[in-house]
Structures are given as C-alpha cells and as structure tokens.
Amino acid sequence: MKQGVIIGFLGKTQDRFSEYQKPVGVKEKLEIVKQIEGFDGVEIVFPYETGDAEETKGWMKELGLNFAAVNVNIKKEPEWVPGALSRPIKEIRDRAVDMIKRGKDYAQAVGAPHVSCCPLADGYDVLFQVDYSTAWKYMIETVGEAADYKPEIPLFLEPKYSETRVHCQLDTTAKALLLLKEVGNPHTGITLDMGHSLQSQENPAQSLVTIYESGFDAYIHTNDNDTKADWDLIGASRHLLHYVELMFWAQEYKYDKYFTTDASPRIFGMVDFFERHSEVTSGVYKLAGKLDHQKYRQLMAEENYIELMRLVNKEIYRL
Secondary structure, eight states: OEEEEEGGGGSOEEOSSOEESOOOOHHHHHHHHHHSTTEEEEEEEETTTTOOHHHHHHHHHHHTOEEEEEEEOOSSSGGGTTOSTTOSOHHHHHHHHHHHHHHHHHHHHHTOSOEEEOOTTSEESSTTSSOHHHHHHHHHHHHHHHHHSSTTSOEEEOOOSSSSSSEESSOSHHHHHHHHHHHTOSSEEEEEEHHHHHHTTOOHHHHHHHHHHTTOEEEEEEOBOOSSSOOOBOTTSSOHHHHHHHHHHHHHTTOOSEEEEOOOOTTSOHHHHHHHHHHHHHHHHHHHHHSOHHHHHHHHHTTOHHHHHHHIIIIISOO
16 A cells, blocks of 8 residues: 655644644655655645645655645635635636646646645535525536546545535535536546545445446545544544445555545644554555455345454454
8 A cells, every 4th residue: 555645734734723833844844754654655735835846856756755646725815715616706716727727737747646626615604605506517617627627637526524614515425426427527536535524424435435336536535533523633543443444445446546644733743643644544454455355245245244243343353
C-alpha cells in the first residue's frame, strides 16, 4: 500500500475557537512528510500552497516524494463563501470552474495523477435559502465543464454532509454518484473520505463498493470521527472494524492509489500524530490482507452470519 497526506494539515490550522501548530512554508511541509515513517505521498492544495510548478517538482524529487493528487480549493475566496459551483450568478460559477481547470493544468505540470475537489461551500444553512432545482442543474453543468477539460487528468469529487455549509449539496456518496451519472464523463471519480462517509451515516466499505459497481473510480482519504462531526482523527481510533472492512474491499477491487491521510493533529505532536496514523493504517491493511477473502465471501454468499462473526472475533478482534 501507499500512504500520503494532505499537507495543509502540516502547518497552522484553526477553528472558531483556537489556532493550532505553527505556520510553515510549502518546502517545510514537504520536509515534514519526509520525516513521517510510512509516508511518501503528497496531496497539495491548489492554489494556496502550490507556487511555481517546476520549483515544487524539484523539492519533491529532492525529497523522494510523489504526488498523490492536487486538491482544488473552491471555498476560500470571499465570493465563494456562500457557494461556488451551484450559485445562480454565472460569473461566480465560471470562476470556480476556471479554478478547477487551472488545478488540472498544475496537476499536469507537476505530474500528479488526478485532481480532487470537495465543493464544501455549495449547499445551504437554512430552509428556503436556495432553489434546489437550479442549484442541481448548475452543479451538473459546472462539474461537466470542468471534467471535460483535459480529461487525461481525471476529476474526483469528494462528498461531505456538512461544513462549511450546514447541509452540503453533495452530502452523500450516492448523491455524488448520481451527479456523475448525469455528467456522463468516464474520466471522473469519487474521493471517498472515511470520516465524511461516517458522518453521512454510511458504511465506508459499502460506499467504496458502490462507487466501483457504479462504473466509477475511487480515491481514498483516511481518518476517523465520532459520526457527529468531521473531527479528522487518527484512523481506527473510533471505528476499527469499519477500517478493516474498508481495507478488505479496497483489496478486493485492487485499489492501487494512495491512501491519503486527511487528519488534523491539532493539540498533538505533528510527526508523532501522523506516525500513529501511518502505523495503524498499514497494520490494518496488512491484517485485512491476511484474511481469507475467498472464504469470507463464500460465507457471505451462504448467508452464514454466525460463522462470519466467529471469524471476525477470532481473526480481527483476536478474542
């Protein structure tokens, strides 16, 4: 398996109440990645920490790191705070689409395999706030246009139930898949974030299978939470069995992209936090690999739930 990290978490972060960690530049963040055992992948946020493509490529090569993805941020600019891709004002939508296109240009320039975008600003806070019919049509149009541009750089959409909007437009894996079905571009996929899926009351493993069986590609973000909010905790710190099952089905579908860490250290030591995440993710992946997949699936086909529970107790929980 390959592990990486969204490097935005390797510097200063903040919420409504506090600031965490210290601010560092992009090169310093890449140097931190190099220190974390088990990590060599980088998901970099465009355009806020990308800088010159050739310079960044040089740093990556110098440190022996690889691009996992380019993450296009379409929520930070003031005009996009109320939404970007689904807004009724065409000029605002156009500028959001242009940002994704420029993100694809950057990904191509640095050799990143794809672009990921989580349209968190698109949604609503109160009822009667937006026209759902036009918002959905605009999402289809804007995502379609962005996907059609440089299709050799696939566009992955990342659904999330809430934040920054109280209710996001793409609040579930199923709704994101429905959108991609409407868009009809094969060069698209879903970024399955473990915590986002849990917050939406999904089963992440089932969502992963649904993505593949719907004919789309998947890219995985690893973390954990309490299902009430997207806390970006260390993987398996709350949902061990979900984590094992996700790895089981990732192996079944021969997932070969990076497992990219979308977790925030906040009050914890930076390198130690990510090393704990790296070791549990690697360990769970190895555990899932030791399971007799054929046997488990045969028992599923036979509906032998009691024997499956016995195996889970013995081979996963080690009871």
